[in-house]
Amino acid sequence: MMLDIDVIVVGAGPVGMVAALLAANEGLEVLLLEKSDNRHVQSRAIGITPPSLEILQHIGLTDLLLDKGISVRFVRIHDETRLLCSLDFSQLPDTFPFVLAIPQHRTETLLEEAIARVPSIHLLRGHTVEDVFIQGEQVEVYGGHSQGGRFHFICRCLLGCDGGRSITREALEIPFDGASDSQTFLMGDFEDNGTSGDDACFFLRHAGRWNHFPYPEGSAVMF
Template sequence: MEAMTDTDVLIVGGGPVGLFLGCLLARQGVDFRVVEARADPHSHSRSIGIHPTSLELMSETGLADGLIQKGIAVQAGIAFGNRRRLGTLSFHTCPGSYRFILSIPQYQTEAVIAKGFSEIAPAALERGERAIQIEESGDRLDVELESGTRVSARFVVGADGSTSTVRRLAGAGWSGKQYPDSYIMGDFEDDTGLGPVACVFLARAGLVESFPLPGGVRRWVARTDSFLENPEPGDVAELVADRTTFRLSVGTCTMSSGFRTSSYTADKMAVGRIILVGDAAHVISPIGGQGMNLGWMDAVDAANVLSAVVQNPESREAIFHAYHARRKRAVKIVNRRAEFNMWMGRAHPASAVKHLLTWALLHSPIKRHFANQFSMRGIEPSS
């Protein structure tokens, strides 16, 4: 067994949420470390949407500019009903200094955060270290790593993703449901001429979404009636051709995959000296692109909470309880919005009614409110 090292806060998981939390704690002068199981960063492009609220949170740690340089600022979303244009939702009317949704693949987002982290806390991340056990020891927690090293921490954060070991060891519970909605997606060369806009096709046969990506690429996402784990590029192109006026060039596809949708939430966001953030705390349906963004809001909330309890440990119970209540409320709102997005995308015999409602909404003053909702306003943590 290797010697025990001490820290105030141990973050388990160095994904986009764990590393962002590290940046925030470093700025607040909190003593912390991060252990990350993977030896190398991964190269998946799962998440692509960064909302204005997140850019505001990122700007406080100097990360927003690096992200904006690498991404595409999506100024508006256009809705189509079958092949007819129903209207445009512009983000220009949203409050704040970032009036767009940034489109950037998740591996690039993680690289920008990792770079910022290495500048502000160069020695605080240990890669290739998996947490496997947590034991209480007086007013501290002893965390055992697979390598045999032990870390003694006053507080532990589970930022270790949807299959979180920390959540299981804390006994925080995990409840939720599967949705009937599954999707296939692919990244294709963008010769649509649409420019920096997102498109939503509320086709009679089911939803298609399309987002510009850096490097002249466009992501296409199409709803399927049954789950297709490994679709061919041709499967995506076929659904897009059936439901829109666009023909994708199959040979230019660089990625195709399928995903199911579900929502799961930890029953307790804080247990004893442990708190949860990001996918360890909640899994949100990707339709609407909110999961990672919500994780960053958790991180801002968690950084404030941890900074307070490190200075004033007696207040831990009340502060952690309030954290639990705030995070539960935010998850509920985000899930409601994701469920609305999925409902809009379902095939429906009366789809003409949906189209009429969408047209009316996009031609009324309510659309400002809708743009705010779509860009994740109304659930920001106080920083």
């Protein structure tokens, strides 16, 4: 049992890792609990938007990410035969007027490497949170290890960053007003031999819609 840690973050996805880094930046001691033993590597979020890049600048990560990703400044939308229109992000009044194309697993790798450099963040993988109780001024967190065994931690502040099916939200009876989208799509990372360079392209075809985003090192994500 770890007593009186400042902050427990449940979930070491991108949100949990950024939250842990921001809290540590404020001088807080952080325990980051993650149920999976390994990081996910599937194709997920394709890029980082300008406001997120500004937030990541506070924890010194933006330059690292810019180095690893592709700055997408144009989106081109085509129908069967012609270019319908282009969106020019470079006109945005932001510090970073582009979407940074970078696979989510690479972003997570950089975040986890940053966490490893911060002594006040303790990342524990294989720790599944199962219940959370607020007891006066403190929060009690109970769960199980992936190798068997139980844990019980107490903190002053808990951040539930455990994704769409959050056990934290459920335990604390916090309502979730979101709804499922009925659309289905296929997404994957492929080698790119095309000519669209660093632009994102949307193709609106009779057979269906497909989108193409550039990724670093000549690969592209399509869905």
